[in-house]
Amino acid sequence: MSGAADSVDVVIVGGGIAGCALAVKLAEAGFSVVLLEKSTRFRDHVRGEALLPWGVAEARELGLEQALLAAGGGYAGALVACGDGVSYHEAAQSAVDLSKAVPGVPGALNVGHPDACEALLHSAETAGAQILRGVVDIEIPAGEEGAIRFAVARRKRRLRCRIVVGADGRRSAVRRQTGLRLMSSTPRTYGAGLLLGGLPWPTGENAGGTEGDLHYLAFPRESGVVRTYLFWDAARGNLVSGSSSAQDYLHLLSSQFLPDGCDLGGAAPKGPCAAFPMNDSRCDHINPPGAVLVGDAAGWSDPLIGQGLSIALRDARMVAETLIWNRNWHPDIFRGYCAERAERMRRLHISARLATELRCGFTAEARNRRRKWNEEVQRDVQLSGPLLGNLAGPETVAAEAYDPSVIRRILALGEY
Ligand SMILES: Cc1cc2nc3c(=O)[nH]c(=O)nc-3n(C[C@H](O)[C@H](O)[C@H](O)COP(=O)(O)OP(=O)(O)OC[C@H]3O[C@@H](n4cnc5c(N)ncnc54)[C@H](O)[C@@H]3O)c2cc1C
Known part of the structure; x- marks a missing residue:
């Protein structure tokens, strides 16, 4: 990108799944796109790593399935629903066939979140989007539609654009600065996640179940690691905080949840352990003049049901199609997207x-x-x-x- 007063079609704030997917599609359609990402490297923040079948269909529509597979993604065609006294071994005999959910989709696509973001960011760059990383101090000047200020590498920059897309996650600066209100539900559960190695888990089998006072989910990956999550009643507070969080998490896990041949004694943390209160949220308005929100920035679904990646991809596809099909980017063009998203959420x-x-x-x-x-x-x-x-x-x-x-x-x- 050249001078500080450049003018482009679209500025996307946030290079997560939603922002990157949108950048790919718009750049491929010939628009000038600048994507502003805060981080200089994607890290494991314990986010979504299982893309459910309808999200895979969205990834295909966007032409991104191969990029996700090349990033180490792989399919799980089965969901082993154990717990309540039924062992993994017993439940595996009657596992849910995930390939039946969406015709032609082999199941859920499990992929490391940082790897997926890196791969899609690369796809966006290859498609012609300009990527700026390490961006801070995003500012959308009040009353100045189609303008954005930010700083990168200690230099202040200003861009003019036809539209700003807020794809900057739960704490969206774009949402805040455009005066949109977020309403969140009261958390009913706490959820924690930890990536584990040392468990020879069958790669095609996701698993989930409730035992005692815990619900758990497991998503194995081709590389031999397993993304695991545990959920418990929010009234108990955070059970895995502080420096011993990974060890505390491992103590909570039960071998009841493990496939044959897996031994908890051999399990080793392969990333940070983090816990979050689980809730959902919504915005009653997601397209203020000169901007539109996608993904978590526009309101999220409780991660317990694993919908966030699919939502992000559907949002990206719908906003991309809206911009591609309409010459005049008046706020009314988003009516279809807003209505579909409101009912979906x-x-x-x-x-x-x-x-x-x-x-x-x-x-x-x-x-x-x-x-x-x-x-x-x-x-x-x-x-x-x-x-x-x-x-x-x-x-x-x-x-x-x-x-x-x-x-x-x-x-x-x-x-x-
Ligand atoms: C514990 C947990 C488990 C989950 N499990 C699943 C699952 O199994 N399946 C599933 O589908 N979903 C799951 N989700 C939800 C899923 O992770 C999110 O819904 C999804 O990642 C949202 O993508 P996004 O691109 O909208 O936002 P994000 O992933 O939050 O990306 C936002 C991006 O914007 C950048 N950014 C933020 N602020 C700024 C700024 N001011 N300037 C520039 N850049 C900025 C961030 O660095 C980030 O890269 C889970 C979530 C959690 C918390």
């Missing part, structure tokens, strides 16, 4: 609340509900609707499945 928020009750209920009543739900879904597929939508895409499930009456029926299953 409404459904996913219902699904997350349901998943929290079903998977992160640790009382006898909650265990009973899980048992009965597993029996009832064999007879009435509507009861699995929201959770199927997490795999196939929330729009693929009949709207009635998200109706409060259906959710009440599921929750009532726990009553004796």
